[in-house]
Amino acid sequence: MAGFLLQQLVNALTIGAIYALIALGYTMVYGVLRLINFAHSELFMLGAHISYFLLAVAAANAGGAALTLVLLLVFAATFVVVGLIGVGIEAAAYRPLRGASRLAPMLSALGVSIVLQNAVMLFVSRRPLPFPAFLPQLSFELGGAIVTAKQLFIVGFSALLMVGLTRFVNATSFGVRIRAVSENLQTAQLLGININVPISLIFFIGAGLGAVAGIFYSSYYGIAVFSMGFIVGLKAFTAAILGGIGSIPGAMLGGFALGLLETFGTGLLPIVSAGSIGTEYRDIFSFSVLVVVLLFRPSGLLGETVTEEGMVYKRDF
Amino acid sequence: MTSDRSALNGAAASPALDRLGRARAIALPLVALAAAVIAVLNAPTYYVRVVDMVLIYVLLGTGLNMVVGYAGLLDLGFVAFYAIGAYSYAILASGQFDIHLHFALVLVIGGALAGLAGVLLGIPVLRLRGDYLAIVTLGFGEIVRLLLNNLDWLTNGPQGISRIDEPRILGFALAEPQDFFWLLLPLVAIAFTLVWRLECSILGLGWAAIREDQDAARGIGINTTFAKLLAFGLSATLGGVAGVVFAAFQRFVDPVSFSFWESLTVVLIIVIGGLGNLVGVAVGAAALIVLPELLRDYAEYRMLLYGAGLVAVILMRPRGLIDRRYNPAWVMRLLGWR
Amino acid sequence: MTLRFENVSKRFGALIAIDGVTLDFAPGQITSVIGPNGAGKSTLINMAAGSYSVTAGRILLDGIELQRLKKHQIAQEGVARTYQNIRLFDGMTVLQNLEVCLFAELVGEAWAEVLLSGAARRSRAARVERCRGELARFGLEPLAEAMAGDLSYGNQKLLEIARAAILRPKLLMLDEPAAGLNHAETESLKRRLRELMRPDLIMLVVEHDMSLVMALSDHIYVLHQGKLLFAGSPQEVQANPAVQEAYLGSPGEIDQIRDTARRRTNRVRIRADADIERRRPHSV
Numbered sequence: 001m002a003g004f005l006l007q008q009l010v011n012a013l014t015i016g017a018i019y020a021l022i023a024l025g026y027t028m029v030y031g032v033l034r035l036i037n038f039a040h041s042e043l044f045m046l047g048a049h050i051s052y053f054l055l056a057v058a059a060a061n062a063g064g065a066a067l068t069l070v071l072l073l074v075f076a077a078t079f080v081v082v083g084l085i086g087v088g089i090e091a092a093a094y095r096p097l098r099g100a101s102r103l104a105p106m107l108s109a110l111g112v113s114i115v116l117q118n119a120v121m122l123f124v125s126r127r128p129l130p131f132p133a134f135l136p137q138l139s140f141e142l143g144g145a146i147v148t149a150k151q152l153f154i155v156g157f158s159a160l161l162m163v164g165l166t167r168f169v170n171a172t173s174f175g176v177r178i179r180a181v182s183e184n185l186q187t188a189q190l191l192g193i194n195i196n197v198p199i200s201l202i203f204f205i206g207a208g209l210g211a212v213a214g215i216f217y218s219s220y221y222g223i224a225v226f227s228m229g230f231i232v233g234l235k236a237f238t239a240a241i242l243g244g245i246g247s248i249p250g251a252m253l254g255g256f257a258l259g260l261l262e263t264f265g266t267g268l269l270p271i272v273s274a275g276s277i278g279t280e281y282r283d284i285f286s287f288s289v290l291v292v293v294l295l296f297r298p299s300g301l302l303g304e305t306v307t308e309e310g311m312v313y314k315r316d317f
Numbered sequence: 318m319t320s321d322r323s324a325l326n327g328a329a330a331s332p333a334l335d336r337l338g339r340a341r342a343i344a345l346p347l348v349a350l351a352a353a354v355i356a357v358l359n360a361p362t363y364y365v366r367v368v369d370m371v372l373i374y375v376l377l378g379t380g381l382n383m384v385v386g387y388a389g390l391l392d393l394g395f396v397a398f399y400a401i402g403a404y405s406y407a408i409l410a411s412g413q414f415d416i417h418l419h420f421a422l423v424l425v426i427g428g429a430l431a432g433l434a435g436v437l438l439g440i441p442v443l444r445l446r447g448d449y450l451a452i453v454t455l456g457f458g459e460i461v462r463l464l465l466n467n468l469d470w471l472t473n474g475p476q477g478i479s480r481i482d483e484p485r486i487l488g489f490a491l492a493e494p495q496d497f498f499w500l501l502l503p504l505v506a507i508a509f510t511l512v513w514r515l516e517c518s519i520l521g522l523g524w525a526a527i528r529e530d531q532d533a534a535r536g537i538g539i540n541t542t543f544a545k546l547l548a549f550g551l552s553a554t555l556g557g558v559a560g561v562v563f564a565a566f567q568r569f570v571d572p573v574s575f576s577f578w579e580s581l582t583v584v585l586i587i588v589i590g591g592l593g594n595l596v597g598v599a600v601g602a603a604a605l606i607v608l609p610e611l612l613r614d615y616a617e618y619r620m621l622l623y624g625a626g627l628v629a630v631i632l633m634r635p636r637g638l639i640d641r642r643y644n645p646a647w648v649m650r651l652l653g654w655r
Numbered sequence: 656m657t658l659r660f661e662n663v664s665k666r667f668g669a670l671i672a673i674d675g676v677t678l679d680f681a682p683g684q685i686t687s688v689i690g691p692n693g694a695g696k697s698t699l700i701n702m703a704a705g706s707y708s709v710t711a712g713r714i715l716l717d718g719i720e721l722q723r724l725k726k727h728q729i730a731q732e733g734v735a736r737t738y739q740n741i742r743l744f745d746g747m748t749v750l751q752n753l754e755v756c757l758f759a760e761l762v763g764e765a766w767a768e769v770l771l772s773g774a775a776r777r778s779r780a781a782r783v784e785r786c787r788g789e790l791a792r793f794g795l796e797p798l799a800e801a802m803a804g805d806l807s808y809g810n811q812k813l814l815e816i817a818r819a820a821i822l823r824p825k826l827l828m829l830d831e832p833a834a835g836l837n838h839a840e841t842e843s844l845k846r847r848l849r850e851l852m853r854p855d856l857i858m859l860v861v862e863h864d865m866s867l868v869m870a871l872s873d874h875i876y877v878l879h880q881g882k883l884l885f886a887g888s889p890q891e892v893q894a895n896p897a898v899q900e901a902y903l904g905s906p907g908e909i910d911q912i913r914d915t916a917r918r919r920t921n922r923v924r925i926r927a928d929a930d931i932e933r934r935r936p937h938s939v
Contacts, residue, residue, distance in 0.1 A: 036448050093628055100635045102447055103391060107588055108631045110581065114624025122617060230577075234459075237452065284463050287456040294453050295441045514775050518768040519782070522747075522755040529744040536704060536742075537818065538730035538759035 003144020008263050010142075014151045014220065016259020017158035021213035022236035023243065023251035024165065025086075025206030031182040031246035032202055034102070038109040039089055040210055041233020042116035043082050047211025048131070048224040049124055051078040055132050071134055078215060079208035086207025087200045095196070113229070121226040128225040131218040154216045161209060162252050169248060174201060182246065231283060235262070238290040244303020253301055262286055345652050357498050365494040369566060371606045372501035373559050378586040378598035379508050380555030385584065386593030387521060388548040389528030390443070391451040394458025395583050398553040400465060400575035401434055402427040402560025404472060407570045410482040413473065420484035420491075424561050431557020432550045439549035443542060458580050465572040477571025484565040497566055504562070508555060513595055513645045515551075524548060578620075585623065589630050591637030594644045601638070656682050656717045658703070658826055658857050663712035665698050665881075672698045674881040675712070680826075683854040687868045688861050689892075690878035691902055696861040697739060699878075700828045703859075704736045705729040716826055731759050733825035737815040737832060745804030749795060749814055752803050753786040756821050786821070793817045793847070809840045816847065826857045833864040845871055869893065877901070 022044050029037045054074045093112050097105045138149040169175040177198040180188040189195050217232065218224040235258060243254020266282040293300065357365055377399060384392045405427035409418045418426070442453050465472045472478065484491045491497055515521050523544050526534040535541050564570050582605060590601025609619045630638065658680040665673040673695045680686045688696045701707040703714050705726035714721040721729050744752050761782065767774045790796045793813050798806065803814060812832065819827055832848070833841045845867060852858065862868050868875065869889040877885040877892060879901040885892060892898055 030448075034448065036452065093632070096632055097635065103385075103588070103592070104631050104635045106391070106448065106451065107584070108628050111624045111627030111631065114581075114620055115628065116624075118618075118621035118624060122621060234456070241449075241452075281463075281467070284460055284467075287460050287463075290456050291453055291460075294445060294449050298445060298449055511769055514769045514772075515765075517779060518765050518775065519754070519758055519761040519778075520765040520768075522751055523758045523762065525747055525751070526744050526755045526758070529746050530742055532706075532726075533738075533742040533744070534755075535726040536706075536730060536736065537756045538727050538822075539755070540727045540759070544762075 006143050007145035008267050009260075010145055010147050010151055012259040012263035013256065014154050014259070015263065016239075016256035017155050018213045018216050018220070018232075018255075019236045019239040019258050020252045020255025021158055021161065021209045021216070022233065023240040023255045024162075024248060025210045026237050026240040027243070027245055027248060027251040028178075028182070028202045028206045030240070031248075032178075032185060032199060033094070033098075033105070035094065035105045035109065036237070037094075037206075038106070038233075039093075039112040039116060040086075040206065041229035041236070042113045042120075043086055043207045043229075044210040044214045044217070044233060044236075045120065045224075045226065045229035046085065046116065047078050047082045047214030048218040048228065049120060049129070049214075049226075050081055050211070051075075051215045052129055052131060052218070052224050054078060055134060059132060067134075075212060075215065078211050082211035083204040083208035086203040086210075090200060090203045117226055117229060124226065126226070128223040131222050131224050133222070134219065150220060154220060157212075158216070161212065165205065165209070166248065168205075174198065178202060234290070235286045238286055238293070241290065241298070242293050242300050244300030247300070247302045250300055250302035257301070258286070258289065261289055353502070357495055362494055365498055367607060367610050369494050369497045369501055371602050372498070372505050373563055373566070374583065374586060374602040374606055375505050375599055376501075376508055376559040376562070377556055377583045378590070378602050379505075379512050379595065380552040380559065381583050382587050382593065382595065382598050383512060383515070383524075383548050383552040383555075385587055387516060387524040387528065388545055389447075389524075390545060390548070391447055391584075392454045392549075392552070393451050393577070393580050393584065394454035394456070394461070395552070395556055396575045396577070396579040397438075397458045397461040398431040398435060398556030399560040399563070399579060400461055400572075401431045402557030403564040403570050403575070404465065404478070404560075405430055405557070406561045406564040407478040407481050408471070410484075410565075411478055412480055413478050417482055420482075420561075420565060421486060424558060427561035428554045428558040431560065432554035435553025435556075436546055436550040438553075439546045443545045443549065455577065455580070458577060462572050462575050462577075465575065472572070475572060477569060477573075479569045481564055481568045481570070483568070491565065494566075497562070501562065504558075509595055509645070512555075516593075516595075520544065520547070582623075585627060587637075589627070589638055591639035591641065591643075594637070594639055594641055596644055596648060597637055597639035604638075656825065656855065656857070657715075658859070659713075659715045660699065660703075661713045661715060663699075663702065663714060664710045665695070665702060665707060666710050671881050673702075676878070676881070676883050678876055678883065678886075680857050680859055681874075682825075682857045683852070684873035685848065685852065685858045685860060685871055686874045686876065687872040688859065688876045688878060689863070689865075689868055690884070695878055695881045697830055700736055700830050700859070700861060703729075703826070703828060704734060727759070733822070734828070735819035735822065735824035735826070736828040737812075737819055737830055739830045739834065741808075741811050741815055743803040743811055743814060743818075745802065747803055748800050749790065749803055749806065750783065750786055750799040752814060753789060753818055753821055754782055756818050757782060757785075760822070789817055789821045808835055809837075812836065812840075812844075813847075816851075820851055823853075823856075825855070826859065827851070828859045828861075830861050831863060832860065833862060833867050841867055 022040070025040045025043070026037060029035055029040070051074055054077055058070045058074055089112055093108045094105050097108055135150050135153055139146050141147075169178055174197075177188070177193055178201060180191070180193060181195050181198045185195060188198075213236075214224075214228075217228070236255070239254040239258040240251045241254070242257055243250030243252070262282065262285060265285050269281060269285070357368070377395070380398075381392065381395050384390050384395075406420075406423045408414060409416050409423050409426065410420065411417075438454075438457055442450060442457075445453060466475055468474070486500070489496070491500060523534070523539050526537070526539060527541050527544060531541055567574075586601035586605050587598060588601075589597075589604065590599070591597025609616070612619065612622070615622075660676055660678040662675050662677055663673055664671070664675050676695075676699075678688075678699075688699060690696055698707060702709050703716075703721055705721070705724060705728075709722040712722075716732060716734065719732055721732070721734070724732065744755065747755070761778070764774075764778060768778050769775070787796060787799060790799055793816070795810065795813060795817060798810065803811065806814065812835075816829070816832065819829075829848075833844055836844060841864065848858070848860075848871060860868070860871070869892075872889055875887065875889060875892045876883060877895075877898050884901055885895050885898050887895070
């Protein structure tokens, strides 16, 4: 029993880390622009695909000893490339719509996500690509559960990235500006901050983290496919909401929380329902979490509760 | 902010048509109707099929327009109501359970069921802020699709329900696309009339106020929850009706036809056509259904072009292709009905 | 028929905006609520209108407890208000802004409007007639088809009041109606408000413009730091020393404030701020 639970825990942490990384992108963009960046899920997918090709190139040219260095380079390159794509999308498709209705940027984001998904489908591959295993296939037993090197790597590296992001946002001048624009965009502008810099930075970092999550996801499940973004993206968004949209620690917490909920929830469903509801209900389960959170606690675990004061004089959505 | 005349008054009519005098009130619609009759009776079946689909999407667009265009609520899960209507007919008029209800009856039942679903969904969901509402409705749409896929005993799962009954009205069987045209045309006309009157009514004004500033609307005594529920319920009903007709038209339903892309298509029709404008709905539906048919050779690229087109239109004309001025009031003025 | 704030308190977290205040407002007279900023004046209106919840106490209009009701229900009980920063429906015409106020009254017949074409035309015509009449009272009739957002500031304020007045409310609350108006417009406002007065109307005005307050009011409440400082006629209020002190500060206070400001230091990490300081010339 303990082994089973521990196994589920390890699985939960792994997928949770991936959700957390993607959720960070959603939450940061929402925090500053109040925009649900539908295209974000496709950046996750792009990360997987771009790294697929970089890894193929790396495998062809690099030897065993320089492997770690090469891997880090691939990660960094993917981060940067997808990050820049994210910045480009913001500049081309969202920035011109900053003054327009709330509907417009959302629809633009939808359009971009459709374009990205279909572009990859048409010009890269319609069929799933077999993602290379760049990590040693090690696994060891821990208290009845089997933990793989892959899982350790994903959780560990994700934690590192999250710590790095937290430090960046809390202790650097760029971070101050990011927090300023997230707090109150207009005031930040009035204070003389060129808001486009922190906004672009937010998109860069968010996209990069999502891309790395894509690498993790594809290496975990062994494939990269053009359609991988939609459902995972929706779940990561659920995680962001669960943790409190707009809150960076919230996104991290939400990611792991959703991982736990999903893994334990769908792991228990067959047991609880005596086999009638199977694990194919995993997706319905996650969507239901989304709906339930939004209905009963839309501010999530760590999110802002909109105070009454704000409500009277601001236009309510 | 346009500083031209109020939206409900529409743009000024054309002086050229004024010269036709009073006769044009009847002449123009009659001419249009005659042209439609001749066209439909002589055109190849394929074209009539396309026109039928356009009309079904016009119905869908008219429904969603009440929620998105008038009340200003972004519903990304509209396909759920479409599916409820369609599967109502599929279940109640086929070999699935060997129930064979009359088409007109299911039209009412399907519409009512979808409307009920809309109200039930609306009650918990409508107090959410706009972007949250969008996500929840999207989630709801997905949940419905997944349920259709998994509740095999009811919906026959991924295989769908085939051999749906041929609909009959007053003894006439609706077998050919031409027959459906004669059903859809009056249906769309009725829907347009009712929804246009809604837009001009005090309820329509209330919706506009909610769209502008929900909080201030409450301040002047508008029960916003009630008004939004009404919009949701009415739009869902129209979606359900469209679904029933669709199922009768295709004689086959499966979960694949009711994915998020359908919701998106209807949203696109409204947005591209022009938010809140019924004329825009018609134009948008025509554009979004006919264009892919014209570009059949490039069918693969359809979604890609959809996405690119969406971004392009939003960037260039955030309020949609058809200006608010060219609304039903303008059309009526052209016809001399005002 | 009266409006009564009974022992009403409002706190926002640790901030006490209104502290156990009891006020009565009688019909047929204009009662103003004044006080220095932060005194809690707008909060009173917001609580009565349902925008804020009440932390303690009751708000009674003709015996009906307003603090229990939802915002739209309060409006339907005959409470109308204007906003400090105007909240008109910018994308609708002036006429429509007025028409929509009749929603609660007319929504019951909406089904007839939709299903019966004759009824549709007739009810719309009646509605428009009534609203045009109201607009004429305020001199806004020529602007009926203009977009509310395009109006001049003075006209927008007028429209707000017209909207509040159209349903013949029992309670009319005006939140700084003279804000941003020039002298001539303020005089005009004074006249209009007096014209609006009815024996069965309670008018509550929150205002900073002292000349308007003194000329217009029959009774004045002075709030200070969430409590009632003084109540009386305009003459009594002007003469009261406590009121003067609240507005202008006592002689020693100004120096005290200056000293404290000089001595206070901020113990926050400077590094990040310094960065912004250096960069500011480029980032504007």
